[in-house]
Amino acid sequence: MRVLRKLLPGTVLLAVIGLVIYGAMSLARDTSWVPPRNAGTTRALAVLFLMTDVIVGGAMVALLLCRDKWPPKRLEWLFPLKGKWLWYTLFSMSVIAYAALAPAFLFFLASLRRP
Numbered sequence: 001m002r003v004l005r006k007l008l009p010g011t012v013l014l015a016v017i018g019l020v021i022y023g024a025m026s027l028a029r030d031t032s033w034v035p036p037r038n039a040g041t042t043r044a045l046a047v048l049f050l051m052t053d054v055i056v057g058g059a060m061v062a063l064l065l066c067r068d069k070w071p072p073k074r075l076e077w078l079f080p081l082k083g084k085w086l087w088y089t090l091f092s093m094s095v096i097a098y099a100a101l102a103p104a105f106l107f108f109l110a111s112l113r114r115p
Contacts, residue, residue, distance in 0.1 A: 035112070037112055041112060042109075042112065045108060045109060045112065048105075052101060056097050056098045056101060059094045059097075060091070060094045060095070060098060063087065063091045063094060
C-alpha cells in the first residue's frame, strides 16, 4: 500500500499529460472549436496570456522567496515528497509551465489565423 501511495501521483500525472496531448492533437485536426476571427478574440487571447504569465511568474517568485528552499507547510500534505525535494519539484513544475506557456498560446493564435 505504501508503494502504491508513492506511485499513484506520478501515474495520475502521466495519464493527465497523455490526455492533454491527445486533446491538443484532436483540437489541431478539428477546426469547429475555433472562435470567430476578429480583434476581440485576439485581444481576449492576449489578456488570457498575460494573466497566466503573471500567475506562473508569481508562483515562481513565491518559490524563490521561500527561506532556505523549504516549501510552504500548506503544500506539503498535498504531495508525496517532503522538504527540499518538494521545493525542487514545485520549482521545476513552474519552470516547465513557464516554458510551455508561449508555445501553447502560439498554437491557439495560429489556430485563430488558420482559414
